[in-house]
Amino acid sequence: MASKRIAVAKTYKIYIGGKFPRTESGRYFAHKDKKGNVVANMCRGSRKDFRNAVVAARNAEAGWARASAYLRGQILYRIAEMLEGRREQFIAELVLQGATQKAAEKEVDQSIDRLIYYAGWADKYQQVFSAVNPVSSSHFNFSVLEPTGVVSILAPDNSGLLGLIGNVAPVIAGGNTCVVLASESKPLSAVSFAEVLHASDVPGGVVNILTGFRSELTEQFASHMDVNAVIYCDGSKAVAKSVQTLAADNIKRVIARDRVDWSGDAENPYLIRDTQEVKTTWHPIGS
Amino acid sequence: MATPENKLAFDGGWAYDPAPESTDHIRIESRYGLFINGDFVKPESGKYFDTINPANEEKLSRVADANQADVDKAVAAARAAYRGPWGRMKPAERGKYIYRIARIMQERAREFSVIESLDGGKPIRESRDVDVPLAAAHFFYYAGWADKLDYAFPGRKAKPLGVAGQIIPWNFPLLMAAWKIAPALACGNTVVLKPAETTPLTALKLAEAIADAGLPPGVVNIVTGAGATGAAIVEHPDVDKVAFTGSTNVGRMIQKKLAGTNKKYTLELGGKAANIVFADAAIDQAVEGIVNGIFFNQGHVCCAGSRLFVQESVADEVIAKLKDRMETLIVGDPLDKNTDIGAINSSMQLKKIQSYLKIGQSEGATMHQSSCSVPKKGYWCRPTIFTGVSQSSRVVQEEIFGPVLAIQTFRRYDEALVKANNTPYGLSGGVWTDKGSKIFKMTQDLRAGVVWANTFNKFDPTSPFGGYKESGVGREGGLHGLDAYVKLGAR
Numbered sequence: 084m085a086s087k088r089i090a091v092a093k094t095y096k097i098y099i100g101g102k103f104p105r106t107e108s109g110r111y112f113a114h115k116d117k118k119g120n121v122v123a124n125m126c127r128g129s130r131k132d133f134r135n136a137v138v139a140a141r142n143a144e145a146g147w148a149r150a151s152a153y154l155r156g157q158i159l160y161r162i163a164e165m166l167e168g169r170r171e172q173f174i175a176e177l178v179l180q181g182a183t184q185k186a187a188e189k190e191v192d193q194s195i196d197r198l199i200y201y202a203g204w205a206d207k208y209q210q211v212f213s214a215v216n217p218v219s220s221s222h223f224n225f226s227v228l229e230p231t232g233v234v235s236i237l238a239p240d241n242s243g244l245l246g247l248i249g250n251v252a253p254v255i256a257g258g259n260t261c262v263v264l265a266s267e268s269k270p271l272s273a274v275s276f277a278e279v280l281h282a283s284d285v286p287g288g289v290v291n292i293l294t295g296f297r298s299e300l301t302e303q304f305a306s307h308m309d310v311n312a313v314i315y316c317d318g319s320k321a322v323a324k325s326v327q328t329l330a331a332d333n334i335k336r337v338i339a340r341d342r343v344d345w346s347g348d349a350e351n352p353y354l355i356r357d358t359q360e361v362k363t364t365w366h367p368i369g370s
Numbered sequence: 371m372a373t374p375e376n377k378l379a380f381d382g383g384w385a386y387d388p389a390p391e392s393t394d395h396i397r398i399e400s401r402y403g404l405f406i407n408g409d410f411v412k413p414e415s416g417k418y419f420d421t422i423n424p425a426n427e428e429k430l431s432r433v434a435d436a437n438q439a440d441v442d443k444a445v446a447a448a449r450a451a452y453r454g455p456w457g458r459m460k461p462a463e464r465g466k467y468i469y470r471i472a473r474i475m476q477e478r479a480r481e482f483s484v485i486e487s488l489d490g491g492k493p494i495r496e497s498r499d500v501d502v503p504l505a506a507a508h509f510f511y512y513a514g515w516a517d518k519l520d521y522a523f524p525g526r527k528a529k530p531l532g533v534a535g536q537i538i539p540w541n542f543p544l545l546m547a548a549w550k551i552a553p554a555l556a557c558g559n560t561v562v563l564k565p566a567e568t569t570p571l572t573a574l575k576l577a578e579a580i581a582d583a584g585l586p587p588g589v590v591n592i593v594t595g596a597g598a599t600g601a602a603i604v605e606h607p608d609v610d611k612v613a614f615t616g617s618t619n620v621g622r623m624i625q626k627k628l629a630g631t632n633k634k635y636t637l638e639l640g641g642k643a644a645n646i647v648f649a650d651a652a653i654d655q656a657v658e659g660i661v662n663g664i665f666f667n668q669g670h671v672c673c674a675g676s677r678l679f680v681q682e683s684v685a686d687e688v689i690a691k692l693k694d695r696m697e698t699l700i701v702g703d704p705l706d707k708n709t710d711i712g713a714i715n716s717s718m719q720l721k722k723i724q725s726y727l728k729i730g731q732s733e734g735a736t737m738h739q740s741s742c743s744v745p746k747k748g749y750w751c752r753p754t755i756f757t758g759v760s761q762s763s764r765v766v767q768e769e770i771f772g773p774v775l776a777i778q779t780f781r782r783y784d785e786a787l788v789k790a791n792n793t794p795y796g797l798s799g800g801v802w803t804d805k806g807s808k809i810f811k812m813t814q815d816l817r818a819g820v821v822w823a824n825t826f827n828k829f830d831p832t833s834p835f836g837g838y839k840e841s842g843v844g845r846e847g848g849l850h851g852l853d854a855y856v857k858l859g860a861r
Contacts, residue, residue, distance in 0.1 A: 211524055214849050218830035219507070226834050226850060232817075311839065324630030331625035333794065334618065334637065334840045351525065353858065361850050363834050364813045365822045 095123045095270070097132060097294060098277035100139030101287015107131050112296070114270060117181055125270050128295030130303045133262060136291035137309055140233045140260040143288030148230045148258040150286075156205035159256055162283040163198035169279060170195070173244060173272060180243060180269045193346055194245045200350050201252040208257070208352045208359075216363070223366040228359040230258035231336055232311035235304040237297060237326075239316035239345065243269030246345040247276060250314055251290055253354040259312075262291045264304060270294045305329035312336035312358050316343070386700065389707040391494045396481045398488075398571060401432045404440055404594065405577035407447035408587025414439035419596075421570055424491040425704050425713040425748040433570045436593040441562070441602040444591040448533040448560040449608055451588030456560055457530070459586075465516030468555050470583040471576075472509035475548075478579065479506065482572055486544055487704040489571040491713030491749070492667055494705050504829055505548035508847075511831035512552035515852060519557065522849055528856035530558030531634055532610035535603035538573075539616045540566035540715050541670040541771075545829075547573045549846045550613050551590060552831075557855035559611065560589050562603055567596040568716045601627075609633060613854065615672075617769070618795070618840050625843075636844030636854040638672065638836055640769040641797030644790035645675030645826065646780075646812065649684045651802035655824065657691045660775070663800060663826040665699060665753050668711055669773035670719070672841075673798035675826050677766060678755075678777045679786050685779045689757065696740040696753045703745070711773060714749040723751050723772035730756045730765040735776075761789055769795070783808070791817050796838030800826045819845070 095114075096103040108129035113121045126132075147155075166173065170191055177187035209228055216224045234254050239246035243266040254261050265273030277292045293300070301322060305313050306329035313335050315326050323339060330337045338357045343349050401418060403410040413434035420429045436444070451457075456464070475482065479502045486497040519528040534554045538546035543565055554561050565573035577592045593599060604612050604627050614624050615638040628635055645663045647656045663675025680688045704712035714720040731737050735756040744750035755775045759766050766776045780786040790799060799816040801809055801823050813821040819837045822828060829835065829847075836845035844854045 214834075216830065216832040216834070216848050218828075218833055220828060220830065222825065222828060224830065224833050226848065231838075320630065327629030328626050331622050331629065334622060334625065334639065334843060336843060348860075353526070360819060360838050361834050361836065361845050362813075362818070362838075363820050363848075365820075365825055365828050365833070366809070367823070367825050 093123070095125050095274040095294070097126045097128055098274070098281070098290070098292040099132065099136045100142070100291065101281065103277070106295070107135070116179060122179055123271060125294045128264070128293035128300065130300065132293055133300060133303045134307070136262040136293060137233060137307055139288035139291055140262050141309055143286055144232055144260045147255070147260055147286060147289045150258070152206035152209065155256060155258065156202045158284050159198055159202035159205060159252065162279060162285065163195050163202065165279045165283045166191070166195050166198065173275060176271045176275055177244065180271055190242070190245050190346065194248045197245065197248050197350055198252055201256040201355070204352055204355060205256045208355045211352060212356055212359070221368045223368055224363065226361050226363040228257070228356070229362050231358045231360050232259060233309065234259045234261040234312045234314060234358050235307065235310045236261050236263040237301060237304055237315040237318070238263050238265055238273070239340070239343070240266045240268050241317070242266070242345045244272035244276065246316065247273050249345045249349055250316065250340070254314070254358050255289055257355045257359055259358050260289045262293065262304070264297060264300055265292055265294045267295070267297055301326065302329060305335070306332060308333045310335060312338065314338040314340060314357070316340045386708045388703070390703065391484055391487070391705045391707060393484055393488070393705065396484050398431050398485065402434060402570070402574050402594070404434045404436055404444065405574065405592040406440070406444045407591065408581060410577070413437070414443070419567065421489060421568065423488050424568075424715055425745070427747055430488060431571060433574070433594040436595040436599045438602045440593055441599065441606060444562045444593050445533055445606050445608050447588035447591055448562050451586055452532055452560040455586040456589045457558065461517035461519070461558070464555065464558065465513045467583060467585050468509055468513035468516060468552060471580060472506045472513060474579040474582055475502065475506035475509065475576075479503065482544055482575060484705065485575060486572050487712065490540060490543055490569045491704050491715050493709040493712040495707055495709065496667060501542055501545045504831070505545045508545070508548040508831040509552045512556040515556045519852065519856065522852050523856070523858055525861060526858040527861045528557065528852070528858055531855060531857055532559060533608060534559045534561050534611040534613060534855065535606060535609040536561060536563040536613045537600045537603060537616065538563065538565055540569040541667060541672070543569040544572040544576060546615055547576055553846070553851050554855050555589065557852060559855055562591045562593060562609070564593050564595060564600050564603055567594070570594040604628065611635065611855065614638070621842065634854070634857070636836075636846065637842040638846060639840065639842040640795055641672045641674070641837065641841050642677055642767065642769055642793050642795045643673055643675045643798040643800065643818065644677045644679055644816070645800040646679045646786050646790060646802065647681065647684070647688055648803040648808065649681040650804050652804060652824075653684060653688060653691065656802040657688060657695055659800065659802060659824070659826045660692055661695055661699070664775040665711055665773050666827050668714055668751070670715055670771055671827065673820060673827065675800050676770065676775060677790070678775055679780050679790060680777065682779045682781050689777065692755065693738060696755070697742070699740060699742065699753055701742050701744050701750060701752060711753060714751050714772065717749055719771065720749040720751060723770060723774060726765055726768070726770045726772070726774060727754060730759070730763065733759070733763050733765070735759045735763060735765065761792060767793065783812075787812065787815050794840040797841035798822070
């Protein structure tokens with residue numbers, strides 16, 4: 084009788100600039116299952132990791148913003164395709180993090196569908212939210228949306244995959260780049276999702292995913308001077324105040340998403356609009 | 371190239387006779403109370419301060435200095451009106467009141483213009499042809515939105531926020547009041563507005579117009595005062611929304627003060643706009659645009675084109691023509707219809723501008739000013755340009771808010787773009803070229819909320835205005851300006 088095969092365990096790393104480094108800090112935190120067994124040693128991301136990720140996001144920003152809306156839509160669609168192909172893996176991972184089989188299936192299916200939803204918006208929200216303005220003078224005047232730039236995202240803790248995608252997808256559909264801090268209590272899906280992104284033609288640096296402690300990194304996510312907007316989910320009142328205060332140093336756009344039921348009616352183009360700027364252009368009319 | 375033969379000579383050797391706008395038809399009270407709950411009332415503070423004419427330093431009136439108790443009263447009046455008649459009113463009826471305000475402003479336009487120029491120092495030609503008509507048009511535009519909000523936000527139901535606290539600057543006093551009040555009312559909110567301490571009069575005249583329009587008491591309250599009054603509004607627990615136009619530093623303080631509250635806010639802050647002139651631009655037209663960009667309203671414009679980038683091959687020509695054109699600008703009495711550049715708004719602002727003139731020179735830049743004479747009394751600054759500046763010069767990086775232009779040159783498109791975007795601000799920008807595709811490329815690439823192509827400093831109620839980056843949050847004007855005054859819920 085052949086001996087039982089030893090499974091190959093995965094090393095969970097962070098995702099910065101299209102690469103999977105370990106945290107520069109060399110630190111880890113153990114993710115355990117319900118019985119207390121160590122499932123994985125997660126990277127305990129550092130402030131330096133975050134700064135590196137912002138550099139990567141900033142470098143990727145101009146290219147991604149200029150990618151055609153059609154291309155961004157196709158890439159989002161491609162992410163969904165890749166996720167569909169690894170559906171069983173993601174279900175198993177959610178179960179490993181405490182979900183029931185049924186709940187895990189629902190979360191993965193909704194995650195895939197949410198990506199499809201925003202893939203479809205990538206070349207439509209501009210038409211819904213832009214305007215040609217009937218000015219009184221002899222000018223052609225129009226207002227369009229443009230991405231805000233680099234967005235930092237403190238993802239919801241209670242929804243490790245769907246909550247992550249529900250925040251990231253509208254940000255990148257709109258041409259922004261982002262740095263995300265994954266759910267602290269359910270961090271596995273975020274790292275596996277980075278692998279999906281990596282296989283989906285998403286340019287390196289467009290989405291950067293860190294794992295680690297919110298208590299340690301929130302301040303950096305809110306205060307970094309080269310971040311244009313911060314999205315934070317489920318902050319306590321004290322955290323909300325701190326994030327908003329720190330964000331003011333460079334007049335960041337601050338988007339609070341509290342107690343959102345990500346499995347419910349949590350998809351709409353206003354989530355894209357949250358990280359968009361309105362640009363108005365005046366052209367004279369004359370011969 | 372300008373030569374003595376073809377040099378601009380608008381006066382043709384003739385001098386301009388004074389052409390003063392008459393002031394006999396206007397009425398300014400010797401003292402103004404606070405406009406709270408539909409009436410002018412004495413301030414609880416018991417204090418008043420002078421508002422002066424910056425062109426001759428003479429007192430125009432005394433206005434109340436609102437303290438915390440006054441702001442409390444104003445907010446309470448606004449809340450009562452929101453809970454009461456204004457909140458219950460049919461949107462179409464609300465709109466009709468706002469239309470009335472627009473009409474009264476049009477009827478009294480000349481009075482508003484003259485007082486605006488007296489109190490703020492801007493040329494009468496500008497207050498008459500720009501500020502006041504645009505302010506009235508703003509009310510007229512937003513009046514019509516009041517009963518059409520369901521069409522502004524697809525898939526969402528727009529609801530009012532409640533009481534809006536609004537703080538406006540001194541550079542476009544009446545126009546900024548209109549930008550703030552009109553959309554707030556159209557969306558069903560009530561208002562407590564504080565005009566700037568150096569330019570309170572037209573807001574108080576607007577209060578008269580609002581009273582004449584018969585709006586229910588408390589819908590619009592106007593409280594005068596300085597920074598402390600503004601802080602009392604921002605920090606008032608019963609204010610649901612704060613709208614501020616002013617400096618980035620104060621905007622940052624306000625954003626911090628609002629942290630941890632649920633108040634919605636919009637901030638229209640500073641700018642340091644790049645005005646980019648390519649070699650293929652219509653040069654004479656571009657020179658007019660440069661002049662309008664930086665000398666309009668004495669350069670007291672957050673979106674002023676205060677950084678000029680000229681392509682190297684035409685730099686000498688553009689700068690020569692600009693200097694030539696500057697010589698023709700008439701600096702002086704704001705009430706004279708020939709005046710191009712009026713008085714600097716306050717002695718404080720004049721000192722700030724003068725400090726930057728010193729900074730620019732001490733940093734090694736070359737300063738040039740037009741040779742015109744300026745009146746002895748009052749606050750004046752001749753049109754000024756700096757050449758030989760670098761990207762790190764303080765006169766290039768910092769907002770001066772005066773008639774002071776910093777000029778740099780560039781060779782390639784990319785160089786112009788990188789330099790133009792290399793600022794924490796992102797309010798506006800300008801591009802001058804005859805090539806359509808280059809216009810669209812540059813207007814796309816500039817990180818700024820308003821971009822003018824072959825024009826500058828144009829405004830319209832239907833056209834959203836507001837900044838990227840540290841120039842602010844949110845938009846005012848147009849369809850997009852409604853967003854600042856509503857909360858969106860499920861339909």
